[in-house]
Amino acid sequence: QDSVYREKGRPQVHFSAQRGWLNDPNGLLYEDGEYHLYFQHNPYGWPWGNMHWGHAVSTDLLHWKQLKEAIYPVIKEGVTDDAAFSGTAVVDPENTAGFRKNGVDPIIAVYTSTGRGECLQLSYDKGRTFTDYEGNPVLKHQGEGRDPKVFWYDLDKHWVMVVWDAGMPKKLSNGDQAMVREHSIYTSPDLKRWTYQSGVAGFFECPDLFELPVEGKSGVKKWVMYDASGKYVVGDFDGKKFNIEQHLTRYEHGGGYFYAAQTFNNAPNGRRVQIGWGRDITHPGMPFNQAMLFPTALTLRMTTDGYRLCPTPVNEINSLHKNSKVLENRVVTAGENVSLPVNPDTPLHVIAEFERGDAPIVFRMLGYEMRFDNEWIFSTTPLQGSDQRDTQPVMYAPKSDLFKIEVIADKNILEFFINDGELYYVVPFNGKKTGKIEAVASRDVSRKFIVKRLEVHELNP
Ligand code: FRU
Structure with missing residues (x-):
């Protein structure tokens, strides 16, 4: 690693940006031999603001090389104020979106553009540079929502997006209308047209949703949905609806220093690798502010207290x-x-x-x-x-x-x-x-x- 990463106050085995503020990991994706770590980044300053997607790549989850900013705020006609908030990255090998060009399937970022809604940006150069999709936005979250997590659901051959909706209008059982905060599930055949399916209430920001084998029970798998704070539910997911078997629990017990974690799409060998943000762990005197936590592999274990989502440091350590x-x-x-x-x-x-x-x-x-x-x-x-x-x-x-x-x-x-x-x-x-x-x-x-x-x-x- 170069000398800029060797300053006295800089963590050595946790990723930090060369300079500027960092928060959530974004667009975690393994593609073509590289782990991509995009991240909420203020390239201009030490405090939060001016959100871009910063970018780093690694072949071993340990040594990261920071590249140029990947996604910028989009200011254009009709959009006077924008920031590139959190989201996902996917590839589309079945070309459902028709984005393949000269045999190249782009890396597709799905994120919240605060000025517009949920948007796509495409990269044909291994995730280095992105261009804005002309049909943006592809979805408009409800209320002050954000943070789409997208993955391919192979059984039904459709895309799933979980996005935090902060004001989903719903009819309550007594007939009243209410604005509900939930992780909403949308599906799409092509990443462009999205249909609302269902939602799980009780969460705040940064959804993730994935399936894990239950440790020691061969053949048994369960789905986990979580939010930024590390609250999660366990149950079954049929491609459209999450059926809760175990209600909200928490898998990290600190004072909020673990936050906004996301798991990699397409990590090899079925491993569910997660990176979280070490929120408000400060590094005084440094040209950067905030760092990522160490990458972990997640397992799901049945204990006397029910299912536990268990992170352990990736064995690359x-x-x-x-x-x-x-x-x-x-x-x-x-x-x-x-x-x-x-x-x-x-x-x-x-x-x-x-x-x-x-x-x-x-x-x-x-x-x-x-x-x-x-x-x-x-x-x-x-x-x-x-x-x-x-x-x-x-x-x-x-x-x-x-x-x-x-x-x-x-x-x-x-x-x-x-x-x-x-x-x-x-x-x-x-x-x-x-x-x-x-x-x-x-x-x-x-x-x-x-x-x-x-x-x-x-x-x-
Ligand atoms: C979580 C969060 C996200 C948002 C991003 C903005 O830390 O508030 O909900 O997309 O940070 O930087």
Whole structure:
């Protein structure tokens, strides 16, 4: 990677723009050997505004090369104000839209042009540059809606668009008319003509909808629909309507630092790869503002609490490991600790496996503390600009006797994956860092737990 990416305050294994503000990932698509990461970008400044689609490509989800802006606001007759808001990218190998030219199927971006509605833009040069489709807009969301997610539904040979409609007029059961906020489902034979089919209420911004195999139940698959905040429902989808089996749950438990995630269309080997935005995790003094979170692979697991959508870091991360250290089978009794020294300025990948004894476990990652008792996981954040610390219960503790904590640490970002993604927690950490990963048994009880394994890997960006 070039030197512009090596500034002192820049995350090294999380994508950030060379300069300017970034928010949602957009148009995530694998095509022709490349992962495309488009993103909400202000190319001119540090705060949100002037939304364009920035663009980066990668062959391994780890090393990104930022290219020129891909989609610009469209100012033309009748449109005086525009911004390129979030959306999807697809390819159309069956040429349903008739966009094939000289044997080339374009990459088609479907996004919200704030001045017009849901619009298409076409790229015939591998997603580098786009031109506006002359028939735009192809849809006009209801109310202040936005963020179309589009994919091909092969069983019925039609396109599906899920878009957030903030004011869908609906008749309620008592006969009244109401404006409903929902993720609306539209279908189209050709990406140009869209028909409203149904909607799922209770969501806010940035829809996604996809099918996943249920782990350990061979042949069983379920559909998941989610929104920007990480709320999701699980059920069945027949190409037009989502039938909810499990109502709204949440798969990330932090304070809103994980936001507006999207999954790749057409990722190889059926993998469902997701990238989220590390919202409001700031990187002071840098020419850019905000960064993406680490790419994860999603699985759907049946647990005692019902279905859980489980993100874990994509296994490509293992190819970055260097200077690995491991310790195994250590009993930790009250007041004691087990630790491994680390370089706090290097991005790290840490995997810890515990056998719960009868002592609450304190796990310190560079000084950032998580405490596990039988019911809750508490997280301790240094309060900005003071020595005080804020300890809060953040999520239910795993109920299993054996449990696993996986962490990715990079400039100002900590991502925790507990029990292979059953719990996911993202938090900013720009406090003072210690050069240690520690597991401590709290002093107040004469009890113990076991560190089955503690692995610490530096990540070589
Ligand atoms: C979510 C969001 C989207 C919108 C985009 C604008 O973070 O508000 O709904 O398309 O950001 O930048």
